[in-house]
Amino acid sequence: MKHSRTDETDEQIAPGDALDGERVSKLRKDIIEDPLFVTDPATKEDATRVPGYASSKSNEAAARMMQSAEFRASHTSAAGNNFIDGFYKNSRLHHLSTWKNELKLLVAEAQERAERLKNISDGFVSPDGEESVSVHKPVSSDGGGVSMRGAVLPKSPSKGKVRLQDEKLETVIMHVDFDCFFVSVGLIDRPQLREQPVVVCHSQGAQGGANSTSEISSANYVARKFGIKAGMSLQQARKLCPSVVTIPYEFEKYKQMSLKLYTILMIHSDDLQAVSVDEALIDVSSGVRQISSEAEDRYHDPAKAFAEMLRKKVRESTGCEVSIGISHNIMLARLATGKAKPAGSFHLRHADLQKFIVHMQVDDLHGFGRATREKALERLGVSTLGELSKKPKSVLCDALGKTTGETLYNAVRGVDNRKLESDKPRKSVSAEINYGIRFEDTDQARAFMFQLSEEVARRLDSIEMRARSITLKLMIRDPNAPVEPPKFMGHGVCTVMNKQAALNASNGRATSDPLVIGQQAWLMLKACNVDPKELRGVGIQLQKLEKAGFSASSGSEKAQRKLTDFNPPKPGVDVGGADEGGAPSEKSDTAQSPSAMPNITLQPPSQEGDIQIVEAPATPTVLTENIPLILPSLSQVDPSTLEELPEDIRSEISKEYRRRRSESLTHSRSTTPARPLSLTDGSVLRVDDEEEVLFQKDTPAKRKTTNKGTPLGRIAQALGPKGSSSISPLKMNIFERAKLAASTSKSSVQHSVNSGSGGKGQPKKSSSVKVSMEELRSLGIDAQVYAALPVDLQLEQLSRARFERSFGKSN
DNA sequence: ATCCTCCCCTAC
DNA sequence: TAAGGTAGGGGAGGAT
Numbered sequence: 001m002k003h004s005r006t007d008e009t010d011e012q013i014a015p016g017d018a019l020d021g022e023r024v025s026k027l028r029k030d031i032i033e034d035p036l037f038v039t040d041p042a043t044k045e046d047a048t049r050v051p052g053y054a055s056s057k058s059n060e061a062a063a064r065m066m067q068s069a070e071f072r073a074s075h076t077s078a079a080g081n082n083f084i085d086g087f088y089k090n091s092r093l094h095h096l097s098t099w100k101n102e103l104k105l106l107v108a109e110a111q112e113r114a115e116r117l118k119n120i121s122d123g124f125v126s127p128d129g130e131e132s133v134s135v136h137k138p139v140s141s142d143g144g145g146v147s148m149r150g151a152v153l154p155k156s157p158s159k160g161k162v163r164l165q166d167e168k169l170e171t172v173i174m175h176v177d178f179d180c181f182f183v184s185v186g187l188i189d190r191p192q193l194r195e196q197p198v199v200v201c202h203s204q205g206a207q208g209g210a211n212s213t214s215e216i217s218s219a220n221y222v223a224r225k226f227g228i229k230a231g232m233s234l235q236q237a238r239k240l241c242p243s244v245v246t247i248p249y250e251f252e253k254y255k256q257m258s259l260k261l262y263t264i265l266m267i268h269s270d271d272l273q274a275v276s277v278d279e280a281l282i283d284v285s286s287g288v289r290q291i292s293s294e295a296e297d298r299y300h301d302p303a304k305a306f307a308e309m310l311r312k313k314v315r316e317s318t319g320c321e322v323s324i325g326i327s328h329n330i331m332l333a334r335l336a337t338g339k340a341k342p343a344g345s346f347h348l349r350h351a352d353l354q355k356f357i358v359h360m361q362v363d364d365l366h367g368f369g370r371a372t373r374e375k376a377l378e379r380l381g382v383s384t385l386g387e388l389s390k391k392p393k394s395v396l397c398d399a400l401g402k403t404t405g406e407t408l409y410n411a412v413r414g415v416d417n418r419k420l421e422s423d424k425p426r427k428s429v430s431a432e433i434n435y436g437i438r439f440e441d442t443d444q445a446r447a448f449m450f451q452l453s454e455e456v457a458r459r460l461d462s463i464e465m466r467a468r469s470i471t472l473k474l475m476i477r478d479p480n481a482p483v484e485p486p487k488f489m490g491h492g493v494c495t496v497m498n499k500q501a502a503l504n505a506s507n508g509r510a511t512s513d514p515l516v517i518g519q520q521a522w523l524m525l526k527a528c529n530v531d532p533k534e535l536r537g538v539g540i541q542l543q544k545l546e547k548a549g550f551s552a553s554s555g556s557e558k559a560q561r562k563l564t565d566f567n568p569p570k571p572g573v574d575v576g577g578a579d580e581g582g583a584p585s586e587k588s589d590t591a592q593s594p595s596a597m598p599n600i601t602l603q604p605p606s607q608e609g610d611i612q613i614v615e616a617p618a619t620p621t622v623l624t625e626n627i628p629l630i631l632p633s634l635s636q637v638d639p640s641t642l643e644e645l646p647e648d649i650r651s652e653i654s655k656e657y658r659r660r661r662s663e664s665l666t667h668s669r670s671t672t673p674a675r676p677l678s679l680t681d682g683s684v685l686r687v688d689d690e691e692e693v694l695f696q697k698d699t700p701a702k703r704k705t706t707n708k709g710t711p712l713g714r715i716a717q718a719l720g721p722k723g724s725s726s727i728s729p730l731k732m733n734i735f736e737r738a739k740l741a742a743s744t745s746k747s748s749v750q751h752s753v754n755s756g757s758g759g760k761g762q763p764k765k766s767s768s769v770k771v772s773m774e775e776l777r778s779l780g781i782d783a784q785v786y787a788a789l790p791v792d793l794q795l796e797q798l799s800r801a802r803f804e805r806s807f808g809k810s811n
Numbered sequence: 812a813t814c815c816t817c818c819c820c821t822a823c
Numbered sequence: 824t825a826a827g828g829t830a831g832g833g834g835a836g837g838a839t
Contacts, residue, residue, distance in 0.1 A: 040827065042827075059824095061824060062824080062825095065824070071824095075824085075825080075826095083826095086826075087825090087826050088826085088828085089826085090825075090826040091826050091827085091828065092826085092828090093823085093826095093827070093828040093829075094826090094828045094829080095828090096822095096823050096828070096829080097823080097828050097829040097830075098828090098829090099823095100823070100829085100830085101829090101830090201825095202824085202825050202826065203824075203825075211824095212824080212825090213824085213825080214824080214825060214826090215825085215826090215827075275822085275823075276822080276823045277823080278823085279823075363821095366821090366822080367820095367821065367822080367832085368820095368821085369820065369821050369822085370820090370821095371819075371820055371821085372820080372821090400834095401833070401834050401835090402833090402834085403832080403833060403834085404832095404833070404834085424831090426830085427830075427831070428829085428830065428831080429829090429830090430828085430829060430830075431828085431829085432828060432829070433826095433827090433828085434827050434828085435825075435826055435827055435828095436825080436826070471817095487825090487827080488824060488825055488826095489824085489825060489826075489827095490825095490827065491827065496818095498817065498818070500816070500817075537827085539828090539829090541829090541830095
């Protein structure tokens, strides 16, 4: 989903369309100069780019409502947890981020499945389900086993054929992107609105609008002809087109459509990089090669034919249009998408590059934005790609920085060597709210910090990670900005403040303890000496992440350290047990078996050098006894009380809260990134004991994070020499791989069913959708393809096929 | 030279 | 009413 200029550039005002051109131009000018054109600039610099912004007054409606204590208690940060939950549930940007994370997991999971199928077929997994040591086979002599899908193509022994092959092996990258995604999905069930100008925003109803500061997140092409764009407020849109129709967000639907898209793309691609809920990059080299070899000269442009086939499938599956940019690398494929839109595909060839880009601006390139363009203009005097392509590399580097300069230098020459990335390890986790932050006093601010800490901690837990470093981000109202900014409950012009500090549990290890995080965040906030009334935004980011269960603590050590990772579980949740004087315990590590429990306790290393920012925590003075066994809801606990507790007791309390949290995780709100969408509805899940296809799914925790050879790449390498007849194994797609794997050893596919354990005796969670072979056949689903899909996509495939069998194709 | 920290920038 | 989140890349400049 693009909320940026580039997506909309070609669809500006069509003179004579509903309004005459002159009038539209004048309106647009007014709106561009409207203080709310940029809905609510965050910095002084941004504000100066908006003529008249500094003089704008506070939002009157907001100012009025803020008078009401009732309103404040239910619609601002003063409401604490309820506010946070409600906000995230309705934040489109939050959903965007969450979805992206989920989709990345989904893709990585599919790759693992493909790899496991491959391993099974190669006998890496013995029939009883024990996985043998997973050293993958060395490939051909020059492959080296080092990397990488695409990077190391197996060389054909015959020299004469090499060139021919090379030509045929050209990489084909496609950038697949839904057209105005939110609106399109919303119009599926509102066909009567399709010819009207329609936007998606929170503010609904014909009456709402004239003064609404609600932000438009997506506008259909009819609306765009009036000059309406994503990012505008509804009131601006109403000025451009009073009759514009608003439709609400439908987050669950977006996600379902996304799964449909991803299902189709995974089946037809060699490799896939999740970009966002409505967008993905795929390598389809083998698919394109295949249709061009099958159909010989039938296709003038096989890549384009392939893209149109994909577009058709997506249209049939979702009822929405995607556009597809095609080229031989990522940068160019993305560029091509602009030309493909709407509802089309475009193949950008190297030969056409120059004339395609001469008149484009730098910020039409993905990764280059306004700042780069302004910098280029200021330091080089030009900002079009045509002009910039004349500059020597050194000049670009001097003006824009080394990496940026080189990237640009290469880009304008059509060069982009990046590979698709689908399994990079997470480097940070954060939670941030810059909307509706209105504290009345210190207590509210403190309570909020602890609640936000719970939120980040939950996210960290859900990916089974711990952190060693924390950054507090504050947005503080600029003294000149109105107390209520123009945008309803917005942040207005602010100064931003960042503070970083070490984050350690009492034992010196990385942590995901919400109380440790909250304590640290609160101390940092206090150290910033900010009037809580002036706060307009708060964020907590955690970095220096480590996998839970290992404390490969920074630097040397110390095999023993690892042993102490496991702390003896106390019998029951006995808070009093904490004062036995043992080492303060972090939460116990359920991943390890109790029998491995060591009887060793190391002293936690000194932390003194690690604390960077703040004053020492208040000395615990009270309440070492009398901790209630029945804890109130965490949001009701006075954080200042918790703060006073000794660390070990806090740790115990924290453990209990976390236990509760994980219990409630299953029915927590849908944005919890713990598990991707489950489409499970009893009717979909059917077990047939006779003949079932069932495959495991690793938990994210088990996923290796090395990127030395992605799963798909390794499969390809393992297939190496023998597979290389007509289709390069490296380019074999999931479909082919799964097929080959299954045909090589059909029985082991089924035997793998209950192989619950992986290499190191750790229990491996697994899940899959059971279905009979017979039904798969009757539904026209290829069992091997089905097997390679992650469970979510299995569900998606299955329910769709069943639906279509019963009711015919929708749409 | 190479790293780290504290930003800014970009994308969806 | 309205829901301005989040993660990663990279540059500047200081520490090592």
